[in-house]
Amino acid sequence: xxxxxxxxxxxxxxxxxxxxxxxxxxxxxxxxxxxxxxxxxxxxxxxxxxxxxxxxxxxxxxxxxxxxxxxxxxxxxxxxxxxxxxxxxxxxxxxxxxxxxxxxxxxxxxxxxxx
Amino acid sequence: xxxxxxxxxxxxxxxxxxxxxxxxxxxxxxxxxxxxxxxxxxxxxxxxxxxxxxxxxxxxxxxxxxxxxxxxxxxxxxxxxxxxxxxxxxxxxxxxxxxxxxxxxxxxxxxxxx
Numbered sequence: 001x002x003x004x005x006x007x008x009x010x011x012x013x014x015x016x017x018x019x020x021x022x023x024x025x026x027x028x029x030x031x032x033x034x035x036x037x038x039x040x041x042x043x044x045x046x047x048x049x050x051x052x053x054x055x056x057x058x059x060x061x062x063x064x065x066x067x068x069x070x071x072x073x074x075x076x077x078x079x080x081x082x083x084x085x086x087x088x089x090x091x092x093x094x095x096x097x098x099x100x101x102x103x104x105x106x107x108x109x110x111x112x113x114x115x
Numbered sequence: 116x117x118x119x120x121x122x123x124x125x126x127x128x129x130x131x132x133x134x135x136x137x138x139x140x141x142x143x144x145x146x147x148x149x150x151x152x153x154x155x156x157x158x159x160x161x162x163x164x165x166x167x168x169x170x171x172x173x174x175x176x177x178x179x180x181x182x183x184x185x186x187x188x189x190x191x192x193x194x195x196x197x198x199x200x201x202x203x204x205x206x207x208x209x210x211x212x213x214x215x216x217x218x219x220x221x222x223x224x225x226x227x228x229x
Binding site for chain 1: 119156160203218222225
């Protein structure tokens with residue numbers, strides 16, 4: 001079965017601290033992997049994406065993610081968190097090969113940032 | 116222009132009303148999506164249009180009726196909704212063809228059904 005697991009429902013970090021959000025997936029074929037961020041009452045913004053190539057991908061707002069095939073993981077990291085990073089983060093997988101893209105979302109991780 | 120716009124931002128309607136949500140994109144994308152998102156939950160796919168044809172209907176009740184009049188516009192017609200239909204409705208679009216076709220999301224319409 002295809003699924004995405006984000007084990008941490010809620011994470012609190014101090015401003016300036018490092019961050020890692022976990023994502024594990026189960027997918028039959030090689031998936032496209034995405035991280036989206038959603039601020040309260042807003043739509044989703046793409047942070048980064050991965051399909052092949054270098055397993056460490058850089059995204060916007062200073063985020064990066066590392067794909068580990070052996071662990072079926074695609075964890076999101078940021079070396080120094082800013083208060084404006086407080087939001088909901090969704091990991092998603094989708095089929096490769098083009099065409100429209102039926103994404104499977106994880107349940108999300110809510111990030112709170114303490115000053 | 117890399118923006119998906121949605122109108123209205125907020126909508127309050129009674130259970131007997133008929134209303135419509137509108138979504139527009141000018142990125143040349145040929146796939147468009149409607150999602151429903153309840154509080155503290157991920158988005159749930161409702162419909163996918165590909166080249167203005169309905170490709171996926173995720174068993175959505177008929178009180179939700181999608182329409183894709185042209186390649187830039189996507190509507191969601193609402194009729195006889197229930198209070199449990201209150202949610203954030205998100206529209207998204209993506210390219211067709213090869214490559215990583217990430218979805219671009221609009222800001223959503225916050226719907227309240229009384």
